Amino acid sequence: MISAARLVFLGPPGSGKGTQSRRMQELFGIPALSSGDTLRGEVARGSDVGRRARRYMESGGLVPDEVITQVMMAGIDALPSGSGFILDGFPRTAPQADALSSGLVGGRGELNAVIDFLLDDAEIVRRIVPRRVCEKCGQMYNVEFLPPRVADVCDRCGGKLIRRPDDREDVVRTRIATYRAQTAPLIAYYEQRGLLRKVSAAAGAGTVESAVSEIIQSIGTQG
Ligand code: AMP
Numbered sequence: 139m140i141s142a143a144r145l146v147f148l149g150p151p152g153s154g155k156g157t158q159s160r161r162m163q164e165l166f167g168i169p170a171l172s173s174g175d176t177l178r179g180e181v182a183r184g185s186d187v188g189r190r191a192r193r194y195m196e197s198g199g200l201v202p203d204e205v206i207t208q209v210m211m212a213g214i215d216a217l218p219s220g221s222g223f224i225l226d227g228f229p230r231t232a233p234q235a236d237a238l239s240s241g242l243v244g245g246r247g248e249l250n251a252v253i254d255f256l257l258d259d260a261e262i263v264r265r266i267v268p269r270r271v272c273e274k275c276g277q278m279y280n281v282e283f284l285p286p287r288v289a290d291v292c293d294r295c296g297g298k299l300i301r302r303p304d305d306r307e308d309v310v311r312t313r314i315a316t317y318r319a320q321t322a323p324l325i326a327y328y329e330q331r332g333l334l335r336k337v338s339a340a341a342g343a344g345t346v347e348s349a350v351s352e353i354i355q356s357i358g359t360q361g
Contacts, residue, residue, distance in 0.1 A: 141167040142222040143357050144246060146229070146238075148324060149255030150317045151310065152266040153339040157278055158255070158350050159226040161343075166354060171213045173206055173227035175276065180209070198304055198312030200230060200320060207237045214246070222246075230321045235328075250357045252328040253350060255339040259314050266310050270299040 145168070147155040159170035177195060180188035187209055191201040200206075210228045217223060223246075229235040242248055257265075268282040270290075274297030279286050286292060290299045304313065328334040337349045 140222075140354060140357075142220060143168055143224075143251075143354060144222050144242070144249045145224045145354070145357075146249060146252040146328075147224060147226045147255065148252055148321070148328070149339060150257055150259075150262055150321075151313045152262040152269070153255035153257040154343060154346055155226050155255055156276075157343060158346060159224045160276070161347055162224055162350060162354060165351060168222045168224050168354075169217055170224040170226055171210065171228070173210055173225070173230070176209055176213060177201060177206070195304060196309070198309040199316055203231055203233045203237070206230075207234055207241075211237070211241045214241070222250075229324065230317075232323060232327060235324055249333055251335050251353060252324075252333045253353060254325055254328075254334055254336045255346075256336060257339040261340060262314055263307065263310055266305050267307050269305050270301055272297040273300050274298070 143166070145162075147159050149155050156172055156174070159172065162168055163170040177188070177191045181192050181195070182188070187205060190205055194201045206228060210225065214223055214225075225238075229238050239248065265280065265283075268280050270279045270281060270286075271277070272279075272292035272295060275292060275295045277292055277294050277297075278284075279292075279299060286299060291297075292299060304310070325334065335353050337346060337353070339346055341349075
């Protein structure tokens with residue numbers, strides 16, 4: 139069953155992992171868990187995790203492995219039994235990938251595939267800096283390429299559009315450097331395990347969606 143697929147979406151900021159994971163949840167019923175959204179929720183609630191995570195997020199660095207691993211493994215454990223998942227933004231370091239793999243053993247089963255979204259640095263900056271997000275439903279907009287019908291208002295739910303504080307150009311450049319140094323090594327990690335599938339994220343959202351859907355369907359048919 140496709141809804142039981144266990145997937146990781148890997149790729150730099152702005153590569154469309156979040157958009158595609160929400161889309162795949164709608165299309166195939168695979169629950170999407172976003173580490174960034176989860177952490178932003180913790181910061182907004184003012185929880186212990188949120189207080190620990192905030193300064194790393196604001197600077198474009200990574201939250202400590204043990205903090206994010208605990209939060210994400212709890213998110214996976216809370217899913218109904220037999221359910222698959224799409225992890226968007228987790229793991230982001232080798233220790234996180236090891237913790238995920240050992241956490242899955244004996245429980246839900248190992249990952250079926252890791253989809254790597256490929257995008258170059260100039261395009262990342264071009265996409266993220268004009269980005270806006272609905273504070274209510276998470277829908278993304280881009281004031282240059284995909285503006286809302288009414289300025290600062292979400293087309294879908296009427297919520298207010300905001301700019302993430304870490305979408306400023308200087309922070310985006312730090313986030314890219316963090317990705318290349320700490321997360322990109324996971325590409326080889328998953329390639330060695332035979333799980334890696336690559337998708338060009340430079341095309342429009344519809345084209346990327348078809349490529350990702352095809353990969354997920356091919357996993358589904360492998361049982
Ligand atoms: P994102 O929305 O995925 O770009 O994540 C926003 C920020 O949350 C990142 O810049 C990190 O500071 C933090 N974060 C998200 N996921 C992780 C992770 N797996 N490990 C460490 N920090 C993370």
